[in-house]
Amino acid sequence: MVLSSILALTGLGFVAAVLLSVASRIFAVKEDPLVEKVTETLPGANCGGCGYAGCEGYAGAVVHDPSIPPNLCVVGGTKVASAIGKLTGKMTTEVEPLCAYRRCDKNAGHVAQRFDYKGIPSCAAAAALHHGSDQCGFSCLGFGDCVKVCLTSALRIENYIVEVNEAMCIGCGKCTKVCPRNVLQLIPKRARVAITCSTQDKLKAVMDVCKVGCIHCGKCVKTCPAKAISMENDRIQIDQKLCLEYGDSCNHACASACPRGILRLHGPAACAGRQNEAV
Amino acid sequence: MSVFEVFISAIFVNNIVLAQNLGNCPYLGCSKEKGVALGMGTSVIFVTVMATLCTWLVQKYLLVPIHLEYLQTLVFILIIASLVQFVEMFLKKAVPPLYASLGIYLPLITTNCCVLGVTLLVQREQYELMESLLYAFATGAGFLLALLLMAGVRERLETCRVPTAMTGTPIALIMAGIMSLSFMAFKGMV
Known part of the structure; x- marks a missing residue:
């Protein structure tokens, strides 16, 4: 009785784990590692001061769109702007606080x-x-x-x-x-x-x-x-x-x-x- | 029970939030704006139906044959959690727009007791498969209704004078209580 319950649960857990790991391979969406890095660089205040719906939104935009400057984050200021500039290879100009x-x-x-x-x-x-x-x-x-x-x-x-x-x-x-x-x-x-x-x-x-x-x-x-x-x-x-x-x-x-x-x-x-x- | 009765019962009489007090966390957490409430509600409908399908099959073809019905809760949690993870991955790949609108709510549903509650209730009532799915959908709709009502009230509440000590969650809890009371008027309809 005990054995069968342990076996059944372990089995179910194992099946679920295998299914999920297979699914994660099949359904893997290639995410730009750069976006993640830029998101980490940003302050994470999600204030929307840059005009995007949060830090992640701006990170995605600044990486993918060459016309968006890296100095839109008013919270991070010059420090963050130069870091993002380095990551995305864009020219940085000073951020006016x-x-x-x-x-x-x-x-x-x-x-x-x-x-x-x-x-x-x-x-x-x-x-x-x-x-x-x-x-x-x-x-x-x-x-x-x-x-x-x-x-x-x-x-x-x-x-x-x-x-x-x-x-x-x-x-x-x-x-x-x-x-x-x-x-x-x-x-x-x-x-x-x-x-x-x-x-x-x-x-x-x-x-x-x-x-x-x-x-x-x-x-x-x-x-x-x-x-x-x-x-x-x-x-x-x-x-x-x-x-x-x-x-x-x-x-x-x-x-x-x-x-x-x-x-x-x-x-x-x-x-x-x-x-x-x-x- | 006829289809109509199942619907009326699940949405009004035995509303999962207001009558059975399940899923109170998203009920308070995701009811600040109507848009958010709608997103969360539809996600719950979707996940509840999927979860009921899976757990019903597992119960019938795995747990009952090997006499492990007492492991129901544990197994169902496992299934729901992995199902939500799977759905999240699937949506991200296959339907990105849907993922963008529901994606942030899916992880919240992983451990939502409202989903687990429905799957367990379906077993207690011993519904057939089609009946269970219908019941799951109706319960999800009831959850959506409760969330939308609450969001509407809280949006109105923004412009009301609330005593300082009551602002935020306290007044929301009072509103939830009053709404529960008013839903008691449906008792005995079905």
Whole structure:
């Protein structure tokens, strides 16, 4: 009785093992060992910052498609990019480490409330109701839709506005996609100047609701020697690449020209500025 | 039992998840989005039918003749696990698009008690082969229904105010309990 049960189970197990090993031979799918190696090189955060459905998706694409650059992984940065470049034999260019930047400073601007919002506590829902409860229609609503999608807890809500911890931010851009007001924007971590307002309103409409809102005077556009600042969809935009290429010789002309203090020093320059103030 | 009765019984009255409490892990794990729920549900239907076919044959032509019915559970687990592995390899080679959509769920089903439950229940009820396959399909459909319902509720739940202590799995478990209760209304239909 015992013997027969042992024999039957061993037999079944053996048959299953043989069948599976035979099947694995017959049905073997040739997988590119390179894809596996690239996948191992990638951080494995599956954040989707590269635009693919996870690290494996990007690995497959970068190996098989010669037109896809090896430096799309923002989390891995230059180190991973050069490793992938080596594996796939592609030219590597430096990866600019990005971080999210909040284009709103509604607390400093004393933006008042138009009504008391007591609905679903999410930015998307609040933004859908009469353009949000803030006087400004382009402000950070502070319900933290971005915080929910952040992979690294780089974001937190403080005083009804989102605070970005740039050291923790990996620059995947998930938050910029989820923000219903496009308040969060990806900029290079070493960006020299950043814009702290995202309004599309002009002059009085801005003056009335916010003390630090962009009134679209265009002074920055005119002052910038690198022609890096432009008006896009009624919002000022800095072409950070141009700005960084031009370097510090302009002495942050745009920031000093801005009458509303919206263009602010960022990165190492901002730290130096703060230190000077402290001294 | 007629075909219709088997279906009604397996999907509503004796729903594998909501009435028999089998397969709770994928019920909670794969019910966050409708797409995922659909993928998992169809994979379970597929694997359940295949597994029932194999185990039924093994039971009839191997275990019963040599009087080893008491090894049923052990043998069935072995068969299901290897079957799922085999199906996974087969799909990868033969039907890559199907593998791409079901592939990630197949390893999860390897040890799914819902599949094992169906194969064992079929033996307890002593169904004939065709009857068992039908029952397996209907049970899988019931699983899919439960998963889809749960996914729908949880998608709605995303925009609801839930007390902080209840967010995530706690509220999902409460929803599962309420849904189970409501399915009790079908009791006695068949």
